[in-house]
Each structure stands twice: as structure tokens, then as C-alpha cells.
Amino acid sequence: MQTPGDDSSGVFMVGPGGTAPPEITDSTLFAAFLGEPVLILAVRFQASLLGRDGELHADDAFARALRHHGAHPLTTLDLADPFPGEVDLEWGTTFLPEQGLVRIVGPDPLGPIYNGTLDLDADDWHRELDARPPERGLVVITGTAAGDPDAALEMIASGRASWIRTNAAVVT
Numbered sequence: 109m110q111t112p113g114d115d116s117s118g119v120f121m122v123g124p125g126g127t128a129p130p131e132i133t134d135s136t137l138f139a140a141f142l143g144e145p146v147l148i149l150a151v152r153f154q155a156s157l158l159g160r161d162g163e164l165h166a167d168d169a170f171a172r173a174l175r176h177h178g179a180h181p182l183t184t185l186d187l188a189d190p191f192p193g194e195v196d197l198e199w200g201t202t203f204l205p206e207q208g209l210v211r212i213v214g215p216d217p218l219g220p221i222y223n224g225t226l227d228l229d230a231d232d233w234h235r236e237l238d239a240r241p242p243e244r245g246l247v248v249i250t251g252t253a254a255g256d257p258d259a260a261l262e263m264i265a266s267g268r269a270s271w272i273r274t275n276a277a278v279v280t
Contacts, residue, residue, distance in 0.1 A: 136255030137210060137226050142185055142247075145237045146271075147201065148260045149212065149222050149250035171251060171270055177215050179270040182249060191271060195245035199274035205234075206280065212248055214272075221250070237276065246276035 134152035139145065151170060175181070178196045198215035203226075212222040237246065249271045253263035263269050 134255075135222060135224070137222060137224060138257060138260060139226060139233050140257075141233065141236070142249075143190060144240070144244070144247065145233050146191075146247040146249055147210070147212070147226070148257075149248060150253040150255050150260045150263065151250060152252075152255060171268070173218060174214070174221075174250065174270045174272065177218055179250075179272040181267065182264055182269040182271045183267045185264060191247045191273060193273060195243060195273050195275055197275065199248075199272050201246050201248060201274045201276045203276070203278045205278060212274065238278075242276075245273045247271055247273050 136150045136152075138148040138150070140148055171179075178198065180193075182190065184190070200211075200213050202211045202213075204210070208225050210222065210224065210226045211220060213220050249260075249264070249269055251263045251269035253259040253268070
């Protein structure tokens with residue numbers, strides 16, 4: 109069972125035996141500097157999980173799965189170090205710059221959470237990323253938001269964001 113929310117909510121309710129619709133993967137990837145180079149993955153739709161009895165098991169199944177696999181809640185960027193900690197070795201971000209592609213992969217059973225393009229003309233962002241020690245990895249911020257930078261900042265401010273420090277590799 110799946111019930112799409114109205115166009116303004118961007119919420120799908122997925123019940124027992126149901127699958128999320130293909131459009132649930134609509135997302136936009138941004139590169140930004142938030143004290144360090146980061147990627148922001150704005151996922152257009154939210155999927156809520158319902159039990160057989162109609163009870164809500166997860167209001168945001170994507171955030172729940174990410175946090176179960178090591179992601180941290182992100183509600184502010186006002187901290188001196190908003191992304192403390194080591195690289196989570198089960199997560200990886202791979203850049204294929206010649207094709208303009210990025211792949212973000214979580215641990216099993218999550219697998220790929222993004223496999224698409226990154227429109228980035230910011231040489232400074234790449235230079236900063238390349239100059240960093242590999243053990244710093246790359247922070248990926250994600251959550252439910254429309255595909256624009258203002259909506260992504262609202263996602264963080266409203267507590268709908270998660271972050272994870274991933275391995276980062278550039279494949280040439």
C-alpha cells in the first residue's frame with residue numbers, strides 16, 4: 109500500500125507489503141562550504157512507514173535508516189565544529205569528475221543512496237577537498253527538502269537533516 113500525500117506535503121505513506129514509488133528517489137545534490145567542504149543531498153519526498161495496524165513506525169524512513177547506520181542528527185550550523193568525529197569506514201563518496209558523477213554509498217543493506225550528477229564549477233571547493241588529509245573524509249548532509257539551497261538550509265534549521273563523514277575518492 110502506498111498513499112501519496114498531496115503535492116504540498118511531499119510525503120508518501122508505505123504500509124505492509126508496499127513499496128515506495130520510483131519518484132521517491134528524486135533528489136538534488138549541492139556542494140557547499142560549512143566550515144569545510146560538504147555535500148548536501150536534498151531528497152524531494154519523505155516516506156513514512158506504517159505497521160499492519162496502521163501505527164506509525166517511522167515518520168521519515170530514510171532518516172531512520174541513515175541514523176541506524178551511523179548518521180547523526182543535524183539541527184544547527186552554529187557550533188565551532190558541527191561535524192565532530194572520524195570517517196565512518198562503511199560509508200563512501202566517489203567522484204567521477206570527467207563524467208560529472210557522484211556516488212554516495214552506505215553500508216549494507218542501505219547500499220547506494222545517491223548515484224547522479226553534481227553540477228559544480230567551483231574549483232575552490234575541489235581544491236579544498238583535495239588539500240584535506242584523507243582521514244577527514246567528506247561530510248554528506250541529507251534530509252527531505254525541495255531541490256534548492258534555501259530549502260536545504262531550512263531542512264537543517266527544522267531538524268530534518270542528518271550527516272555522516274564518509275570516505276572520499278576521486279576516480280580519474
